[in-house]
Amino acid sequence: MRRVVVTGIGLITPIGIGKEEFWKNNKDGKSGICDMPELEKFGFESKAYGYVKNFKPEQLGLTLREIRRMDRITQFGVLCTDQAVKDSKIDLSKIDKNRVGVNIANAVAGTKFMDEEFSVLTNNGKEVVNPEDISPYAYARSMPNTTSNEVSYRYGFNGTCCTMATGCTTGIDSIGFAYDQIRCGELDVMICGAAEAPITPITIAAFEAIGTLSTNNNPPEKASRPFDDTRNGFVLAEAAGILVLEELGHALNRGAHIYGEIGGYGSVNNAMHMTGLKPDGEDLSRAIKIAIEEANITPFEIDYINAHGSGTKQNDINETGAYKKVFGELAYKIPMSSTKSMTGHPLGAASAVEAIVCCLALENNFMPPTINYNKKDALCDLDYIPNCGREKNLNVVLTNASGFGGLHAAMILKKYID
Helix, strand or coil, X not given: CCCEEEEEEEEEXXXXXXXXXXXXXXXXXXXXXXXXXXXXHHCCCCCCEECCCCCCHHHHCCCHHHHHHCCHHHHHHHHHHXXXXXXXXXXXXXXXXXXXXXXXXXXXCCHHHHHHHHHHHCCCCCCCCCXXXXXXXXXXXXXXXXXXXXXXXXXXXXXXXXXXXXHHHHHHHHHHHHHHHHHCCCCCEEEEEEEECCCCHHHHHHHHHCCCECCCCCCHHHCCCCCECCCCCECEECEEEEEEEEEHHHHHHCCCCCCEEEEEEEEEECCCCCCCCCCCCHXXXXXXXXXXXXXXXXXXXXXXXXXXXXXXXHXXXXXXXXXXXXXXXXXXXXXXXXXXXHHCECCHHHHHHHHHHHHHHHHHCEECXXXXXXXXXXXXXXCCCECCCEECCCCEEXXXXXXXXXXXXXEEEECCCC
């Protein structure tokens, strides 16, 4: 099997646009959670959101025509890809574009545009929809695979063009799919990761209906409290995280900078219930064990875990149980942290962003904190790097995700060693 490395990254998140701003704020434990006064009229109990402020697509490289054509999620994905491709320093004139694929994932596609379009066309539901008034971009803006398509068009990549849609695990799953395509020899380069822009009334209402959103609104920046005893849900957020994955020889031949190597990937489901999780973490532990075995390492080699850490009561207990199941007493000695404490939960994009956090952690030998951790939960009793990050020599890191529908995924990333 061929080796696969990360050579480019792009980020659009509530704590920063671009890797420099993001990493500084991530290291410093800065919250990107805020209130959104324009949503007050809907009366939601949750009033804290991970919104990307100061996002100006026209200043980041999109034309006005492209902005009109693309929903916010696609703008995120395309501009994030621009960052990642530029960061990779890949010479597009010298690569075989038939050997480059795209897989940009999402959990909830095109909701912002469809929500707004319906309100305008029907006078907030009071009138019928006249097809002659609908935007010609309506269907394209709502397709789950639009972002992957737009990136392929933009760069002329002719390899696989597809979209994962596995809910909150879809970022890792997209990277895992890309990893498999390259190591099996189908492609040499993949653009992968995920984008989400789900902060719309209908999406917020859907999550409130199943009781998953945090109501710790005052102040909003303290609403996301993974593993803390006072947590009561996740904070809905938007973001994009895009990676350029490359076959090792392909990367070395062009002198690419290597952030890290994909070591192993595991994906499972519990075939049980939309929101049901086993308290002992049995299902997530299976995904982690698969990733560890595929990476050909032992649990003792893992230096840091970027946790899913959504901030729901059930999930954080399940995740803690999974670590104890995999690592035993060693679980108490492995530092771990939740990026969502700062960004909120951007659904499918979360695990893509968090895979990038792992790359930056490996490169900088630094583990970001879990902020807003103040009261210990007896059932969540591991080292969550509370409130202040730490330096540590990192060689092997784990990231994982869990999603609605009983889905679990895990990935091992390693510092590249020749």
